[in-house]
Amino acid sequence: MLTLLEPPQAALRLHGSAGESLSGFQDYALMLSCARGEAVYHEADAAHHLYRVLSGMVRLCRHTADGHRRIAEFALPGDLFGALHGQRQDYTAEAVCNSRLVAYPRQHANGLAGHQLHMTGSAVHLLTTQQHGFAMASRSARVRMAAFLLRLAERSGAVETGHLDLAMERQDIADHLGLTLEAVYRTLHLLALARIILIGGPHRILLQNVEALCELAEGGATQ
Amino acid sequence: MLTLLEPPQAALRLHGSAGESLSGFQDYALMLSCARGEAVYHEADAAHHLYRVLSGMVRLCRHTADGHRRIAEFALPGDLFGALHGQRQDYTAEAVCNSRLVAYPRQHANGLAGHQLHMTGSAVHLLTTQQHGFAMASRSARVRMAAFLLRLAERSGAVETGHLDLAMERQDIADHLGLTLEAVYRTLHLLALARIILIGGPHRILLQNVEALCELAEGGATQ
DNA sequence: CGACATCTTGAGAGTTGTCAACCGGTGTGG
DNA sequence: CCACACCGGTTGACAACTCTCAAGATGTCG
Numbered sequence: 468m469l470t471l472l473e474p475p476q477a478a479l480r481l482h483g484s485a486g487e488s489l490s491g492f493q494d495y496a497l498m499l500s501c502a503r504g505e506a507v508y509h510e511a512d513a514a515h516h517l518y519r520v521l522s523g524m525v526r527l528c529r530h531t532a533d534g535h536r537r538i539a540e541f542a543l544p545g546d547l548f549g550a551l552h553g554q555r556q557d558y559t560a561e562a563v564c565n566s567r568l569v570a571y572p573r574q575h576a577n578g579l580a581g582h583q584l585h586m587t588g589s590a591v592h593l594l595t596t597q598q599h600g601f602a603m604a605s606r607s608a609r610v611r612m613a614a615f616l617l618r619l620a621e622r623s624g625a626v627e628t629g630h631l632d633l634a635m636e637r638q639d640i641a642d643h644l645g646l647t648l649e650a651v652y653r654t655l656h657l658l659a660l661a662r663i664i665l666i667g668g669p670h671r672i673l674l675q676n677v678e679a680l681c682e683l684a685e686g687g688a689t690q
Numbered sequence: 691m692l693t694l695l696e697p698p699q700a701a702l703r704l705h706g707s708a709g710e711s712l713s714g715f716q717d718y719a720l721m722l723s724c725a726r727g728e729a730v731y732h733e734a735d736a737a738h739h740l741y742r743v744l745s746g747m748v749r750l751c752r753h754t755a756d757g758h759r760r761i762a763e764f765a766l767p768g769d770l771f772g773a774l775h776g777q778r779q780d781y782t783a784e785a786v787c788n789s790r791l792v793a794y795p796r797q798h799a800n801g802l803a804g805h806q807l808h809m810t811g812s813a814v815h816l817l818t819t820q821q822h823g824f825a826m827a828s829r830s831a832r833v834r835m836a837a838f839l840l841r842l843a844e845r846s847g848a849v850e851t852g853h854l855d856l857a858m859e860r861q862d863i864a865d866h867l868g869l870t871l872e873a874v875y876r877t878l879h880l881l882a883l884a885r886i887i888l889i890g891g892p893h894r895i896l897l898q899n900v901e902a903l904c905e906l907a908e909g910g911a912t913q
Numbered sequence: 914c915g916a917c918a919t920c921t922t923g924a925g926a927g928t929t930g931t932c933a934a935c936c937g938g939t940g941t942g943g
Numbered sequence: 944c945c946a947c948a949c950c951g952g953t954t955g956a957c958a959a960c961t962c963t964c965a966a967g968a969t970g971t972c973g
Contacts, residue, residue, distance in 0.1 A: 532908055600823030604868035645827035
């Protein structure tokens with residue numbers, strides 16, 4: 468069973484302690500650490516487990532035929548990820564930064580509070596996917612970036628504090644938003660010039676005008 | 691109960707016969723016709739029913755603050771639509787062309803085969819939303835159009851026959867793909883010049899090179 | 914200190930948005 | 944019956960935006 472948590476590509480270190488955040492799974496849950504850049508699993512791997520982020524961040528991505536990468540989602544602390552249905556994983560999961568995860572064997576998840584977990588996972592994923600899809604429907608880099616920052620801020624609780632921690636690299640953001648690396652820099656710079664955000668280093672964004680960010684994200688027209 | 695099926699905005703005509711395609715719901719299902727352009731329900735209406743398309747096509751859309759319209763999905767014959775959770779509808783549903791629908795009271799759907807229906811609906815919607823979102827991540831009009839045509843062809847069984855029926859207008863396609871009306875024309879024209887499709891009128895597309903369409907939709911890079 | 918990855922900015926080319934005009938069918942009223 | 948308005952479809956010209964390519968700045972780690 469433990470070997471399932473150690474795909475040959477990833478140097479995951481297992482911890483003895485059990486997960487503590489999901490009732491009913493303690494006996495089967497396994498905690499694991501994952502260093503920056505390490506893969507938790509790869510696309511088409513056997514989907515034996517569900518994962519929950521305890522700390523850090525995980526990116527769920529695919530690679531297209533022509534070598535481009537598309538990041539479907541960033542999983543934040545508290546988020547579940549891993550294929551709910553089917554035998555194989557849909558995405559590759561990689562740690563954006565040093566992260567701690569809990570792995571739940573899917574057989575037990577299905578057996579115990581399976582339905583609830585199913586529904587929760589599905590509903591959350593559906594909602595988040597819809598929001599992202601709507602943002603991507605706009606072709607403007609400003610709108611995409613605004614929607615991305617806003618959603619990340621809401622999910623990480625940064626709307627109140629105004630302090631947003633961008634754990635991922637610029638290239639990650641680019642692959643998530645369907646933009647180029649340069650467009651990400653320019654757009655962030657643009658938002659900073661407009662006094663909507665303040666860039667306090669590569670991984671620190673201060674939200675100065677959430678209102679304006681909302682307007683951009685929502686009302687954003689075509690281009 | 692019948693009044694629920696007749697929101698004041700839509701002149702829906704009810705039929706006496708019950709739906710015949712979903713076992714266990716015949717006693718509660720109501721069949722209804724909806725003329726081109728009519729609304730089945732509006733965003734934020736009370737979500738009392740689930741709907742299934744028997745014939746025709748329904749667009750699920752929202753209107754942004756600045757008056758733009760975004761079509762999240764086109765529901766084809768066999769597709770379910772309507773909010774699964776929550777008290778209110780997420781989208782406005784309008785008939786693209788004269789359509790026949792079946793309405794299932796959600797309370798009975800939840801009571802009887804509720805879980806299965808839930809899961810089916812969620813899973814289908816999630817899959818379809820993901821695919822669309824991935825296509826939208828590309829900024830190229832060609833890629834978006836190719837993915838749209840391909841997915842519509844797969845869902846309507848047009849891949850085999852090669853004959854695709856575009857019931858919706860060009861503006862509907864534009865609002866679905868996040869493009870302008872003119873871009874839709876140009877892109878279709880471009881695909882026609884490349885011998886990938888053949889335009890046999892506003893609502894008829896002949897698929898001439900599905901391979902090339904797949905390559906465009908999948909391998910499509912950023913621009 | 915040097916190598917390397919990441920971050921950042923600049924200049925030109927390409928694609929799409931914007932604006933405008935035209936075409937064809939349909940419905941309506943004189 | 945015909946003129947007209949109207950809607951959907953279609954195409955062209957220009958501007959704006961982003962991508963591409965390139966170079967430099969900053970920072971991290973050996």
